[in-house]
Amino acid sequence: MPALVASAFFGAICPTSFERKVYMNKRWLRRMDFTLIFATAAIILMSLVIIGSATHINTAAGGSFVQRQGLFALVNIALAVFFMNFDYKMLQRYGMTLYWINLALLVAVMLFGHSALGAQRWIQIGPISLQPSEFSKIIMIISLAALLEDKVGKLNTLHDLLPIAAFVGVPFLLVLKQPDLGTSLVFIAIFLGMIFAAGVNLKLLGAIFGAGLLASPILWHFLKDYQKMRILVFLDPNVDPLGSGYHIIQSEIAIGSGQLFGKGLFEGTQSQLDFLPENHTDFIFAVVGEELGFVGAAFLLIMYLILLWRGIKIARDASDTFGMLLAVGITSMLVFHVLVNIGMTMGIMPVTGIPLPLMSYGISSLTTNIMSIAILLNVYMKKQRLVF
Amino acid sequence: MSDYENRLKILSGLIVCAVMLLIARAGYLQVYQGDEYVRRADGNRTRLIPTMAPRGTFFDRNGLSIVENRPGFTVSLLPLTAPIKPEVVDRVSKLLNVPKEEIEAKIKAHTGYEPIRIKTDVGPEALTVIEEQSALYPGVIIEVQAVRDYLYKEQGAHILGYVSEISDMELEERKNEGYKTGDIIGQFGLERVYDKELRGKNGGELVEVDVTGKPVQILGQKEPMSGYDFHLTIDWRLQAATEKAVDDQLNLIGAKAAAAVVMNPQTGEVLALVSRPAFDPNLFVHGISEKNWKLINENPYDPLGNKAIMGEYPPGSTFKIVTGTAALSEEVVTPTEQILDTGVYWLGEKGNAGGEVLGWLDFTSALAHSDNYYFYEMGYRLGVDRLEKYARMFGLGEKTGINLPYEGEGLAPSRTYKEKYLEEEWYDSETLDAAIGQGFNLVTPLQAAMVMGEIAANGQRYKPYLVSKIVDSEGKIIKEYKPTLLSTLDVPDSVIQLVQQGLRDVTKEGTAAGVFGAYFPVDIAGKTGTAENPQGADHGWFVAYGPFNNPNIVVSVIVENGGFGSQSAVPIGKKILEAAFSIAGLMPGGR
Numbered sequence: 001m002p003a004l005v006a007s008a009f010f011g012a013i014c015p016t017s018f019e020r021k022v023y024m025n026k027r028w029l030r031r032m033d034f035t036l037i038f039a040t041a042a043i044i045l046m047s048l049v050i051i052g053s054a055t056h057i058n059t060a061a062g063g064s065f066v067q068r069q070g071l072f073a074l075v076n077i078a079l080a081v082f083f084m085n086f087d088y089k090m091l092q093r094y095g096m097t098l099y100w101i102n103l104a105l106l107v108a109v110m111l112f113g114h115s116a117l118g119a120q121r122w123i124q125i126g127p128i129s130l131q132p133s134e135f136s137k138i139i140m141i142i143s144l145a146a147l148l149e150d151k152v153g154k155l156n157t158l159h160d161l162l163p164i165a166a167f168v169g170v171p172f173l174l175v176l177k178q179p180d181l182g183t184s185l186v187f188i189a190i191f192l193g194m195i196f197a198a199g200v201n202l203k204l205l206g207a208i209f210g211a212g213l214l215a216s217p218i219l220w221h222f223l224k225d226y227q228k229m230r231i232l233v234f235l236d237p238n239v240d241p242l243g244s245g246y247h248i249i250q251s252e253i254a255i256g257s258g259q260l261f262g263k264g265l266f267e268g269t270q271s272q273l274d275f276l277p278e279n280h281t282d283f284i285f286a287v288v289g290e291e292l293g294f295v296g297a298a299f300l301l302i303m304y305l306i307l308l309w310r311g312i313k314i315a316r317d318a319s320d321t322f323g324m325l326l327a328v329g330i331t332s333m334l335v336f337h338v339l340v341n342i343g344m345t346m347g348i349m350p351v352t353g354i355p356l357p358l359m360s361y362g363i364s365s366l367t368t369n370i371m372s373i374a375i376l377l378n379v380y381m382k383k384q385r386l387v388f
Numbered sequence: 389m390s391d392y393e394n395r396l397k398i399l400s401g402l403i404v405c406a407v408m409l410l411i412a413r414a415g416y417l418q419v420y421q422g423d424e425y426v427r428r429a430d431g432n433r434t435r436l437i438p439t440m441a442p443r444g445t446f447f448d449r450n451g452l453s454i455v456e457n458r459p460g461f462t463v464s465l466l467p468l469t470a471p472i473k474p475e476v477v478d479r480v481s482k483l484l485n486v487p488k489e490e491i492e493a494k495i496k497a498h499t500g501y502e503p504i505r506i507k508t509d510v511g512p513e514a515l516t517v518i519e520e521q522s523a524l525y526p527g528v529i530i531e532v533q534a535v536r537d538y539l540y541k542e543q544g545a546h547i548l549g550y551v552s553e554i555s556d557m558e559l560e561e562r563k564n565e566g567y568k569t570g571d572i573i574g575q576f577g578l579e580r581v582y583d584k585e586l587r588g589k590n591g592g593e594l595v596e597v598d599v600t601g602k603p604v605q606i607l608g609q610k611e612p613m614s615g616y617d618f619h620l621t622i623d624w625r626l627q628a629a630t631e632k633a634v635d636d637q638l639n640l641i642g643a644k645a646a647a648a649v650v651m652n653p654q655t656g657e658v659l660a661l662v663s664r665p666a667f668d669p670n671l672f673v674h675g676i677s678e679k680n681w682k683l684i685n686e687n688p689y690d691p692l693g694n695k696a697i698m699g700e701y702p703p704g705s706t707f708k709i710v711t712g713t714a715a716l717s718e719e720v721v722t723p724t725e726q727i728l729d730t731g732v733y734w735l736g737e738k739g740n741a742g743g744e745v746l747g748w749l750d751f752t753s754a755l756a757h758s759d760n761y762y763f764y765e766m767g768y769r770l771g772v773d774r775l776e777k778y779a780r781m782f783g784l785g786e787k788t789g790i791n792l793p794y795e796g797e798g799l800a801p802s803r804t805y806k807e808k809y810l811e812e813e814w815y816d817s818e819t820l821d822a823a824i825g826q827g828f829n830l831v832t833p834l835q836a837a838m839v840m841g842e843i844a845a846n847g848q849r850y851k852p853y854l855v856s857k858i859v860d861s862e863g864k865i866i867k868e869y870k871p872t873l874l875s876t877l878d879v880p881d882s883v884i885q886l887v888q889q890g891l892r893d894v895t896k897e898g899t900a901a902g903v904f905g906a907y908f909p910v911d912i913a914g915k916t917g918t919a920e921n922p923q924g925a926d927h928g929w930f931v932a933y934g935p936f937n938n939p940n941i942v943v944s945v946i947v948e949n950g951g952f953g954s955q956s957a958v959p960i961g962k963k964i965l966e967a968a969f970s971i972a973g974l975m976p977g978g979r
Contacts, residue, residue: 199391259418259419270433273433289417301407302407309403328396
C-alpha cells in the first residue's frame with residue numbers, strides 16, 4: 001500500500017516512469033474536476049501569501065507560520081491524492097463506526113483537552129495541537145450521509161425527523177459545551193443543508209424554524225456571558241469598543257481603508273502595526289481586504305463562489321444518493337464558514353470564532369478542508385456517466 | 389430525482405446570494421466608504437507628539453544666569469488599546485509614591501491620545517524599575533521633559549515667581565490663548581507676567597506607532613521655538629546681600645517678616661527686591677507635595693505674598709517727607725520758622741513716641757529728628773485736602789506700574805475716601821495722624837522707595853521696572869526697556885533741596901545717626917519710621933538714598949513687628965548701602 005501512495009503521488013510529478021501508473025494517472029486526470037482544483041489551489045496559494053504578510057515574514061521577528069501551513073498543505077494534498085485510490089462509497093460502511101469515534105474524541109476533549117481563551121478545544125499530540133471539533137464536522141457529514149442515504153424522500157413527519165435530530169444533537173451539544181458556539185452552529189448548517197437535499201418536508205422544516213425562533217429567548221439564558229456580549233457587540237460594536245467590539249471595529253477599518261486596490265502586500269498599516277488582532281487566523285480576510293483592496297477581496301470571494309458552485313454541481317452529478325449527500329454536506333459546511341467568517345470581518349455577522357476555510361492559519365482546519373475537497377473530487381470521479 | 393435536483397438548484401441560488409452579499413458589503417466598505425476608513429486607519433496609526441519648547445531663561449543685569457532648564461524624566465500612562473489595569477495603577481502608585489486616587493482621577497479626566505503625566509522629574513531608581521520590569525508596567529512610558537531649575541532656590545523668588553502645570557480652572561480661562569492640558573504655566577512673579585514670551589511655541593512630531601503605542605517611524609516634524617530669554621535690571625549680588633542683610637537682622641531681633649526694595653532713582657531700575665518669609669520655587673516645579681504646600685500655606689506670615697509690592701503698611705514718619713514738602717511748597721511754614729515742641733500737641737493730645745520733648749525746631753531739624761509735634765502743626769496748617777494732593781503728586785494711592793502681578797495701591801489720606809467707604813466725616817485729629825503717616829494712610833515698601841527716590845532725583849518719578857531687555861534664543865533683541873519718566877514734582881527746587889538737607893541730617897545727627905555713625909564713607913540721606921500696628925508690635929521703616937550729591941541708589945526697608953525703625957530697619961538699610969557702594973560697576977555715575 002505505501003508503494004501505491006508513493007507512486008500515485010510521484011507519478012503525478014514524474015509521468016514518464018512506470019508506464020502502468022502513467023495510464024492510471026491519465027485516467028485520473030480525465031476524471032478530475034479541474035475547476036474545483038484551480039479554485040482550491042488559488043485559495044491555498046493566496047492563504048500562504050497573506051499568512052506571510054500577517055505574520056510579518058518580511059521582518060526578523062516573523063514567525064514560521066507560512067512554512068508550517070505550507071508543509072501541512074503538502075502533506076494533506078499527498079494524503080488526498082492517496083485517497084483518490086479508494087472509492088468514497090466505502091465510507092458509507094464506516095458511517096456508524098466513525099460516528100462513535102467522533103463522540104469518543106469529543107468526550108476526550110472534554111476530559112483531557114486543554115483550554116485556551118476560555119474554551120476547551122485542543123488535544124495535544126506531540127508538538128501538534130489538534131482540535132477534534134474541526135474533524136468532527138467532516139465525520140458528522142459522512143455519518144449523517146450514511147444515515148440519510150435510505151431516507152431520502154421519507155422525511156415527512158416529526159417522527160421521521162426526530163431520530164436524525166438526536167443523531168446530530170448529541171455531538172452538537174458536546175461541541176457547544178466546550179464551548180464552541182461557532183462549530184456547533186456549523187453542525188446545524190450541515191444538518192439543515194443535508195435534510196433539505198434529502199427532501200425534508202418543507203412545512204415541517206418551517207415549523208421547526210418557527211419553534212426555534214420562539215425558543216431563542218430561552219436559549220439566550222444558556223449562553224455564556226462572553227457569547228451574549230458577542231451578539232450584543234454584533235448588533236452595535238460601540239457597546240464595548242476596547243473589548244469585544246475592538247476586533248470588529250479594527251477589522252472594518254482594515255478592510256475599508258484598503259479601498260479599491262489595497263495598500264499593497266506587507267503595507268497594510270492595520271495589520272502590520274498589529275491593530276488587527278488574530279490577523280492570520282480568524283481575521284485573515286481583513287488582511288486581504290486591506291492589502292489587496294476590493295479587487296483582491298472580490299477575487300477571493302469569486303474563488304469561493306466557484307468552489308461552492310462546483311460542490312453543488314458535484315452533488316447534482318453524483319452517482320448515488322450517498323455521494324450527493326456528502327457533497328451537499330461539505331458544501332453546506334463550507335458556505336456557512338465562508339459566510340459567517342467573512343461576514344464577521346465586515347461587521348454583518350457576529351464574532352463566533354470560526355476560521356475561513358483554506359485561508360486561516362490552523363492545521364486542523366486546513367486538514368479538514370483539504371479532506372473535504374478530496375471527498376468532493378472523489379465523488380466527482382465516480383460521477384454518473386453522461387450519455388456521450 | 390428531479391425533486392432533489394430542484395432543491396440543489398435552490399441551494400446554489402442561496403450560495404450565489406451569500407457570496408454576492410459579501411461582495412456587496414466589501415464594495416460598500418472599500419469603495420463607497422473607503423475614504424472614511426482611510427482616515428480612521430491613519431488616526432489609528434499616527435500620533436502627534438508635542439515637543440515642548442524650552443522655556444526662556446533669566447539673567448541678571450550683569451549677564452549672570454539665574455534660572456535654567458534641565459532635562460527631567462516624567463512617568464506617564466498611555467492607554468491606547470486597553471484601559472490601564474488596576475494592578476498597574478497600584479504598582480505605579482507604590483513606586484512613585486503618588487496616591488492611587490490621584491492617578492485614577494487623572495485617568496478619568498483624560499481624553500485624546502496624549503500621555504497622562506503622573507509624576508515629573510522622577511529619580512533614577514524608579515525609572516530603572518519601570519524599564520527593567522516593563523512587562524509589569526504595560527502602558528507606562530517615560531518621557532523626557534525640561535524641568536525649570538531656579539539655581540538660587542529662595543533667592544529672588546518673589547521676583548521670578550514659579551511655574552507649575554496648568555490647572556483646570558486656568559485652562560478654562562485661557563483655552564483660546566493656546567494652552568493645553570499638561571502645559572507648564574507661570575503662576576507668579578515674572579514667570580506669570582511674561583508667560584507668553586517665556587513659553588515659546590511647542591513643536592511636534594507626527595509619528596507612526598504600533599498598537600502598543602511604540603513609535604515605528606517619524607512621518608513629519610515641526611521644530612519647537614524656544615521661549616525668549618529675559619535680562620533683568622536686578623543685580624544678583626546686591627540681591628543676595630540684601631537678602632542676607634534682611635535675614636541676619638530678622639534672626640537677630642526674632643522678627644519673621646520683612647521687605648526691602650533697592651532701586652536706581654534716576655532710572656526706575658529695580659536692583660533688588662526682597663520679601664520675607666520666602667519660598668523655594670523649585671518646590672512647585674514637580675507639583676508641590678502636600679507637606680510642603682501645608683508648610684507654605686499655613687505659615688501666618690504668607691511666604692507667597694510679595695510684601696515689597698503687595699504689603700500695605702502705614703508709612704509712619706517716612707511720610708513726613710510728603711508732609712514737609714507740602715508745607716514748604718504751600719508756604720504754610722518758612723524754612724527758618726521755629727516751632728516749640730511742648731510735649732503734647734493741643735489737638736488730640738499726642739506727642740513723640742516715648743514722650744520725648746525736643747524744644748525749638750526749624751524745618752530741617754524737625755525732619756532730622758522726626759518731631760511729631762512739628763508735623764502735627766504742619767498737618768493742621770495744611771488740612772487733609774492739601775495733604776492728599778501732595779501724596780498723590782508723589783504717586784501714592786495708586787499702583788506704581790511695576791511689571792509684577794498683584795501690586796497694591798496703598799491709600800492716600802483722603803476726606804472723600806472716608807466719606808465714601810466709611811460714611812463718616814473727616815476729623816481734624818485724623819489729619820494730624822495722616823501727617824505723620826498713621827491712620828488713613830498706607831504705602832507699599834515699593835511706594836516708600838519711590839517717594840524717597842523722587843526726592844533723590846530732584847522731583848523726577850521714574851516708573852519702576854525689572855526687565856531691561858528680552859532676547860530670542862539667537863540673542864536678537866526683541867524688546868528693550870528704557871527708563872520712563874512718569875511725572876515731576878510740581879514744587880520749587882529750593883523746597884526739594886531743603887527736604888534733601890533735612891534727610892541728610894537724619895544720618896548725621898538725627899534718628900539714624902546712631903547706626904551710621906560719623907564715618908560712613910558715602911553721604912547718605914535717610915528717614916526712619918515706626919508704623920503703629922494695632923494688631924501687635926510696630927513695624928520699623930527705613931528709607932534712604934545715596935550718594936547724596938548724585939544718588940543712584942534708593943533703599944526702602946520694612947521689618948514687620950520690628951519696633952522702632954531706627955533699631956530694626958536702619959541696620960538692614962546700612963548693610964544694603966554698604967553692599968551697593970562696594971560693588972564695582974554698580975555706580976554708573978548717574979545718567
